[in-house]
Amino acid sequence: MPDTKADGRLARGVRTRIAVLDAAVALATAHGLDGLSLGQLAEQLGVSKSGLFAHWRSKEDLQVATVDRAREQWVEQVVLPALHAPRGVRRLWALHVRKIEFYASGVLPGGCFFANAGFEYNVRSGPVHDHLVHVLDEWMGLIERLAAEAVQAGELDPATDPVQLAFEIDAAGVAMVYKSRLFDPQVAYAQSRAAVLTRLRGLCPDPALLPAS
Numbered sequence: 001m002p003d004t005k006a007d008g009r010l011a012r013g014v015r016t017r018i019a020v021l022d023a024a025v026a027l028a029t030a031h032g033l034d035g036l037s038l039g040q041l042a043e044q045l046g047v048s049k050s051g052l053f054a055h056w057r058s059k060e061d062l063q064v065a066t067v068d069r070a071r072e073q074w075v076e077q078v079v080l081p082a083l084h085a086p087r088g089v090r091r092l093w094a095l096h097v098r099k100i101e102f103y104a105s106g107v108l109p110g111g112c113f114f115a116n117a118g119f120e121y122n123v124r125s126g127p128v129h130d131h132l133v134h135v136l137d138e139w140m141g142l143i144e145r146l147a148a149e150a151v152q153a154g155e156l157d158p159a160t161d162p163v164q165l166a167f168e169i170d171a172a173g174v175a176m177v178y179k180s181r182l183f184d185p186q187v188a189y190a191q192s193r194a195a196v197l198t199r200l201r202g203l204c205p206d207p208a209l210l211p212a213s
Contacts, residue, residue: 074139082097
């Protein structure tokens with residue numbers, strides 16, 4: 001007979017862990033990943049610091065887990081919705097639009113977790129740096145793959161370099177993040193959208209596949 005009490009405790013533990021990591025991602029966007037601590041999280045959530053030690057034994061473990069949770073948020077909020085778009089240039093465009101919409105929603109107080117953490121850790125070494133590099137490389141690989149699929153589908157100029165195009169799309173996203181924190185965010189979102197849309201329409205043999213503006 002299933003142990004329903006044990007199952008219930010496990011489910012509560014998973015929910016607690018996700019809630020803590022969601023708070024950690026949000027705090028890291030505002031105060032930096034290096035400044036994240038179990039004590040800070042415990043105070044933010046109104047729980048005991050000792051309870052959090054059951055999940056993470058060190059600050060570094062917490063930081064790595066926070067990177068993983070930020071990746072999960074990207075998958076949930078950006079990647080999976082974009083993959084519902086038709087394969088080709090529309091899916092590539094949807095990925096950028098979903099990224100804009102995710103950050104425009106204000107879920108994260110400091111904007112993009114990965115842009116902020118990337119700047120914070122770009123001159124450091126160690127497990128947290130390496131984990132960030134892995135996740136960001138995975139992200140770039142996804143954009144490159146979608147660009148290559150659009151070329152193969154005949155929806156982008158056959159001379160298009162997917163690696164270069166992925167760099168340009170990602171760069172428009174990173175610029176959007178830091179400009180949205182310093183200047184009018186709506187202007188930054190609109191400029192990022194226009195930059196990528198203009199680039200894709202210029203490469204697409206059938207611009208009608210994409211919005212006019």
